[in-house]
Amino acid sequence: MPNKKIDMLRYARPSLPLALLALLVPALASPVAAAPESGTVDAAIDRCLELRRSAPQAAVDLADSILASDALPVEARIKTLTCLGGAAGISGDGSRAAEVATQIQTLVDDHPDLPAPFVLRALSHAGAIFHSAGRTYQAETLYARVSDIARRTGGEDAIVTQIVMLTNIGLIHADYLDSPEVAEENYRQALALTEGLGRRDATLLYNLAVNRVRMGRDAEALDALERAERSADETGNVLVRARVRSARAGLLAAAGDTQRARALLQESIAVQKELPDPAGEAASLSVLSTVQRLAGEKLLALRTAEEALQRVERTSFQKEQVQALEAKVAAEAALGRTEAVVATTRRLHALQMTALKEQRLEILADLQARLQDAAAGRELERLRHQSEVQSLSLDKTRLARNFTVALLGLLALAAIAFGLMQYRRHRLLRELSAIDPLTGLPNRRTATGQLNALAAPAARGPVDTRHVLFLIDIDHFKKINDNYGHHAGDGVLIDLSNRLKAACRPSDIVARWGGEEFLVACADLGCDQAAAVAERLRLALAGDVELVSGQSRMLTVSVGFAPFPFFSGVRGGEAAGWAYAIRLADRALYAAKIRRNAWAGFWGAHDPGQVTAEDVLDAPGAAVLAGTITGLAGP
Structure with missing residues (x-):
């Protein structure tokens, strides 16, 4: 039933902007807003943060009571405002959420002595609050500022910040720029970083699943939803769990299982009504309206769509308002109410134009604030x-x-x-x-674009030279993390990246490829030159590194390399691209790591003869013995 599939994708679940504390503080399900018996400010703030997602209105009330004190220290005030802004955004009070985000930004700017990690968290929250209120331009501006602070701060805070930035940038691509493929890449990077910290985040997994529904990848979306639900159960995140189950209902309905879909939706709506989660409830009601209409319950579908609209009519949840209006149009059309369809369509168009106007006013206000000085103002008045x-x-x-x-x-x-x-x-x-926040080097995605440019025919040099890829891996890096902690490991990565930049030419591509692995690409080298560069990199990166105060150890690396095109006489096919060279460089790196503090490389002959590219990958040692490729190693 193709129309059913289109409806389910149209009413995809609402996305959730991510803030730093969403990764660091679990959300509990208690609806009670009173401060703990200890009565301390810190305990009250912690309680507010616990209630922020699971009982947002209770969190708003508690935050207001905390902020009533004039003697509240600045850091405590900012923490309380982050709770208030997040809860207001979830409750649909976009105006107040945006006002709170502006207060956070002003307090940070007025207190330059605040610790950098605290500023990082505060501004990240402010950006996420702007985002939830639909102020994407202001959110993006703060995201850029936070990313710059993270690069200077380093450590685990920078990694957590990168997770938040990647997730929220993915949301902007998916929700506002209609680029789900770009959003998918951002979510995948954020997920890899989250798992690297040994954590799972239900909100991130939920957003990944919603995006995959938009892309029509239902099986992968279902897998992400199952993981999100497990994570939400572990952390007690009732709000995300309800949205996950509602999203699963949409997939079930699209597959024709309307009975199970209806049961899941009714269960989710009951939870969302109790929390409350007006945006999630409205979206669930919109999907339920579609299920009812497809089952022939046209009048009931119209009433459900109208109920969905009531939940978000006077809130900042514009996407959910659009979903409800579209469900209402579909139900009215099914009932044959032509005049009502025209009226609702006009209302839908007016809502979309209002959203566009707000975005334009936001950018115009920013341009005026940045470009107009006093002289320009006097001239304008004249x-x-x-x-x-x-x-x-x-x-x-x-x-x-x-x-x-x-x-x-x-x-x-x-x-x-x-x-x-x-x-x-x-x-x-x-x-x-584009940038890895910990090391300041280009990340894997940026390096991929640079390698594509380097592989272009116009970038090829003399016939007897080729471009060469070097993969560099830190020896015994896991032991450093296990014995000294991830902070020490981060320091090693930062130190090595600085040495690597100093050891390479300005024209070389230098990037963090993933984990403790780095990539260097050099243009137009011969075989002997490539071996010399590998040895130079090995020596430049080796040396003592201080892991903790008063304790240091010798750091060594292993290097693997391969050229592209791999065979100088073959300018087309698999073996001509950099992706093939990466795979062979990885094989060489594996050989080098057997010895540690060493390098190895493979270099293809002019003509591979009868040997295929896959043959070389499967058995590079046999290709060396056959004389098809040259194996190099040192020292």
Whole structure:
């Protein structure tokens, strides 16, 4: 039933912006807002953060009571505001959420002596609160600022921040830029970093699943939803669990199992009503309306859609309002109510235009604040006064013509401003997604683009040279983390990245490839030159590193390399690309790590003869013995 599939995708579940404390503080299910018996401010704030997602209105009430104290220290005030803003956003009070986010930003700016890790968390929260309130432009600006602070701070805080940034940038790509493929890559990177810290985050897994539903990858979405539900159960995150079960219901309905879908939706709606979670409840009701309409219950479907709209009608949840209106249009059309369909469609169009207008006003306000100085303001006032004097002498025809010209000018200005907003948004997203926050090196995604450019035919050098990829792995890195802690491991990664940058040429590609593995790509090297570079890198990266105060150990690395094109006489096919060279460099790295503090490489001949590219990958040692490739090793 193709129409059913389209409906289920249209009413995909609402996404959830991620904040740092969503990773660090579990959400509990208790609806009680009172502070603990200890009565301490810290305990009350902790209680507020516990209630923020599971009982948002209770958290708002508790935060207001804490903030009533004039003697509240600045850090405690900021923590309480992050709880208040997050809970207000979940409750649908977007205006108050945005106001709170602005207060957080102002308090941070007014207190430059606050510790950098605390500033990192506070501004990350403010960005997520702006995001939940639909203020994506302000959110992106803060995300860029947070990413810059994280690069300077380093450590686990930087990794956690990167998880948050990747997740929220993914949400912007999915919800506002209609780029689910880019969002998928951001979510996958965030998930890998989360698992590297030994954690699981239900919200991240839920957002990944919602995005996969948008892409039509239902089997993978179901797997992510099951993992999200397990994580939500472990942490007691009732809100996310209800949304996960509602999303599963949408997939069941799309597969034709409307009975189980209806039961799951009714269960989720009951939980979301009790929390309350108005956005989740409205989205669940919209899906339920679709299930009812497809089952022939047209009038009931219309009532359910109207109920969904009531839940979010006077809130900041614009996406959920759109979903409810679309469900209402579909039910009215099924009932044959043509005039009602036209009226609801106009209302839907007006809502979408209002959202676009708000985005344009946001960017225009920012442009005015940044570009207009006092002199420009005085000149603008003079021109306005002059224009008013001249307008008094114009006749009606001239006045009407000027009004038309002015209107066209405003429309042009709005178009330019919107274009600037989109350009700046894409630029910020590219910058935030390009750098590894811990080491400051380009990340794997950025390096992939650079390697694609290097592999272009125009980038090829002399016939007797090839581009060479070097994979570098820190020896015994796991022991460092196990014996000294992840903070010491982060210090090793930062120290090695600095040495690596100093050892390479400005034209070389240098990147963090993943974990403790780094990549270097050099253009136009011969076989002997590649071996010399491998030895130079090995020596440059070896040396004593202080792991904790007063304790250091010798750091060594292993290096593997391979050229591309791998065979100099073959300019096409699998063996000509850098991806093939990566796989062979990985084989060489494995050989080098057997000895540690060593390097190894494979170098293809001019012509592979009857040997295929896969043959070389499967058995590089046999290819060396056959003379098809050359194996190199040192020292």
